[in-house]
Amino acid sequence: MASVSPKRVHVFISYAHADQEIAKALRQELIEVNRERVDCFMDSESIPKGEKFEPIISKQIRRADWLIVVFTGEQSEYCGFEIGMFVQMRTGSRKKNSKLVCLHDTHEIPTLFRSHQTVRVDDPVPNMGRPEEDFYLDSSVARLLGEFYEYEDLYPRTAEAERQRQFLLKQTKTITEAFRLARGSDLKEETSVQQRLEIRVKKFEQPPREIPLDAELSGTNGVFAIFGLTLPQDARLTWGQFKQHLTNLYRGAIPLWLRRIERDVLYAAEYRSPTSAEATVQGEKGVIYRPLLARHELYYDGSRKFYILFIESLPSKFLGKQNTSTLLAGLVLASRFRFAYFEEWDRMFTSKFGESLSDSEFWSNCTQLLYDLERMEHEATEFGLLDPNELVAALGEANRATTEAFLRIWREERTKLFSGLLIPDGNRGSLETRHSTKEIVLGFFRAMQSTNAKFLDIASAVYRSELVADLRVDQTLNGDVRRPSEGSSKSDDSMEKKE
Numbered sequence: 001m002a003s004v005s006p007k008r009v010h011v012f013i014s015y016a017h018a019d020q021e022i023a024k025a026l027r028q029e030l031i032e033v034n035r036e037r038v039d040c041f042m043d044s045e046s047i048p049k050g051e052k053f054e055p056i057i058s059k060q061i062r063r064a065d066w067l068i069v070v071f072t073g074e075q076s077e078y079c080g081f082e083i084g085m086f087v088q089m090r091t092g093s094r095k096k097n098s099k100l101v102c103l104h105d106t107h108e109i110p111t112l113f114r115s116h117q118t119v120r121v122d123d124p125v126p127n128m129g130r131p132e133e134d135f136y137l138d139s140s141v142a143r144l145l146g147e148f149y150e151y152e153d154l155y156p157r158t159a160e161a162e163r164q165r166q167f168l169l170k171q172t173k174t175i176t177e178a179f180r181l182a183r184g185s186d187l188k189e190e191t192s193v194q195q196r197l198e199i200r201v202k203k204f205e206q207p208p209r210e211i212p213l214d215a216e217l218s219g220t221n222g223v224f225a226i227f228g229l230t231l232p233q234d235a236r237l238t239w240g241q242f243k244q245h246l247t248n249l250y251r252g253a254i255p256l257w258l259r260r261i262e263r264d265v266l267y268a269a270e271y272r273s274p275t276s277a278e279a280t281v282q283g284e285k286g287v288i289y290r291p292l293l294a295r296h297e298l299y300y301d302g303s304r305k306f307y308i309l310f311i312e313s314l315p316s317k318f319l320g321k322q323n324t325s326t327l328l329a330g331l332v333l334a335s336r337f338r339f340a341y342f343e344e345w346d347r348m349f350t351s352k353f354g355e356s357l358s359d360s361e362f363w364s365n366c367t368q369l370l371y372d373l374e375r376m377e378h379e380a381t382e383f384g385l386l387d388p389n390e391l392v393a394a395l396g397e398a399n400r401a402t403t404e405a406f407l408r409i410w411r412e413e414r415t416k417l418f419s420g421l422l423i424p425d426g427n428r429g430s431l432e433t434r435h436s437t438k439e440i441v442l443g444f445f446r447a448m449q450s451t452n453a454k455f456l457d458i459a460s461a462v463y464r465s466e467l468v469a470d471l472r473v474d475q476t477l478n479g480d481v482r483r484p485s486e487g488s489s490k491s492d493d494s495m496e497k498k499e
Contacts, residue, residue: 061085
């Protein structure tokens with residue numbers, strides 16, 4: 001009587017394209033268990049080029065004894081079809097003898113796999129306090145391979161137990177390492193190095209006119225603390241609540257940076273480029289941030305997520321003595337203000353606020369003026385120029401009245417300008433509104449022109465006096481004292497003798 005040939009075992013490996021290297025390693029190790037009896041099918045290795053793959057896949061699933069699904073977070077588009085067909089084919093004794101296994105390294109697996117055997121692939125933990133060999137041999141992968149060895153006596157236990165143990169160890173490590181290498185390009189962890197605000201919008205009206213008030217906000221690195229908000233870790237905040245808090249914080253006005261960010265979000269939702277205007281915001285502790293729309297995500301359900309970064313500005317103060325640093329900063333900012341608006345007054349005012357501009361251009365320039373002034377104000381805050389005590393100390397007690405007048409005029413004129421220009425878009429259509437706004441802008445510049453000139457006059461004189469005194473000290477220390485014949489005045493010469 002002829003002997004019956006041992007049964008061949010057919011394994012079908014299902015995998016996503018990104019997991020091809022894992023599938024290859026698994027296929028090789030399973031074949032190595034018994035080269036005479038194990039057939040492993042994976043489409044990239046087993047289907048000739050040019051062949052129709054659907055009939056071949058269907059045929060291979062029908063004959064498969066094992067279906068092993070490799071899952072690392074991305075699922076093959078045919079996975080559901082392959083599992084469905086395999087389960088349908090498992091009837092009678094074949095159902096009892098066949099195996100459907102999901103081999104994965106994720107914490108969560110799709111519902112599709114939860115009614116079947118799952119094997120999680122873990123990496124050994126460094127310094128785990130026991131031999132690495134023990135970790136691999138006690139792992140879920142080793143237990144799965146043990147089941148495969150025993151299936152139809154593919155790799156029966158022999159007297160060479162140590163050899164079999166080393167073989168199992170080698171195979172387990174190879175498969176585990178394949179999973180580890182495949183994770184090389186996966187995100188392991190994410191750390192936000194900038195303050196970040198995330199806005200989740202369920203649905204925009206069309207066309208989008210504003211961020212819905214029920215949009216959900218979340219933040220990282222204590223971003224809400226910038227605005228004086230302390231929230232429990234699991235608290236939810238809506239865009240409407242955040243907007244109302246900031247409106248209260250800014251005494252009833254919506255801050256410019258928030259207007260710009262909302263506009264950029266709406267532009268992104270319409271796939272338009274963000275605005276070029278740069279806005280800044282001053283936090284609770286006086287730190288200046290630049291808010292930027294950094295990312296926009298659209299999901300299949302129509303919801304969107306927007307990521308706003310708050311980039312902290314670098315320290316702006318000049319090195320050196322406090323007084324001279326403050327004076328130099330004041331001269332720089334006041335000069336910049338003069339260069340921007342007063343040196344070519346007629347050309348500047350006509351080009352930005354003249355009658356020939358369209359309404360869109362006029363109102364855009366008004367908004368840009370507010371952005372520019374707010375940025376200058378924040379920069380001045382960083383330099384201490386808006387601190388009365390620091391500015392009086394720099395300009396001298398003799399100039400206290402003038403210094404305090406500078407700050408008072410700035411606050412008053414700034415308030416009038418911002419109140420006059422922060423007009424809702426719907427109220428900007430009339431010619432009368434445009435003319436009255438132009439007069440407000442003109443009044444602001446007229447008031448600030450004389451104030452700017454007085455500040456530059458006084459600050460430059462005091463700075464020169466401070467600088468000259470320091471330079472004389474430097475010359476004296478180096479034995480390089482100038483004589484009247486070298487161009488110094490009598491008063492200078494008498495001062496040198498006293499020193």
